[in-house]
Amino acid sequence: MADRRILIIDDEQAIQAVASLSLKMEANWQVLTANSGSEGIHKAEQEQPDAILLDVMMPIMDGIGTFKQLQQNPQTRSIPVILLTAKAQAAEQEQFYDLGVAGVITKPFNSLTLASQITQLLGGKLTTWFFSVGTNGCS
Template identity: 65%
Template sequence: MTQKRILIVDDEYDIRAVAELSLKAVGAWQVSTAASGSEGVAKAIAEQPDVILLDVMMPDMDGIATFHALQANPATKSIPVILLTAKAQAAEQRRFAELGVQAIITKPFKAMKLPTQIAAALNW
């Protein structure tokens, strides 16, 4: 089985660092990170990860705009996206689900369970 590759897009360094450590140590995945939506889109095009973990609330280009940019590009359209959000209200969750994302993981997340949550969402 080939090693899974994941791209984490989050403007908060601490979130990127904790998620990266967990996904490398527990999931044994290759991890790359981006600190903004535009950087995330560029890395997704260049690296073609197996999945993108995308923060919703970011300055400039938020997660929803980033998701739309990924969907608009033929090179990244088929990459599954999992939203990472602190917005846990049912209405917001429904709105995110209606976008066509693969899954939604709420913050704060349990770092040691993150690889399992992602794998379950993708049926890996």
């Protein structure tokens, strides 16, 4: 069975590192990263990830611009995109959903539940490669 892959597009290295480690350890997912919208679009075209975790606030091309380009591209339009944002207001999140994103996760996110949040937002589409973490974790 081919490895399942998620692409994280975020200009903050620390966010990439925390999310990558979380998704690798929690769900055994293969994680790809991109530091900008344009790099992310290129990687999405080349790698065809199963999902994209996309930061809203990035320089040059923000997450919304990146999402719109992904949607216009026949090679990437079917890849589900979940936005990462510090904007927690319901009205702002509703605008994101109106664009057609698969979901929204607010920053700061809980690294222990990130994989399950992604799985839930995608309607269980990733459950075949998600396994739950036991309750006796680190104290």
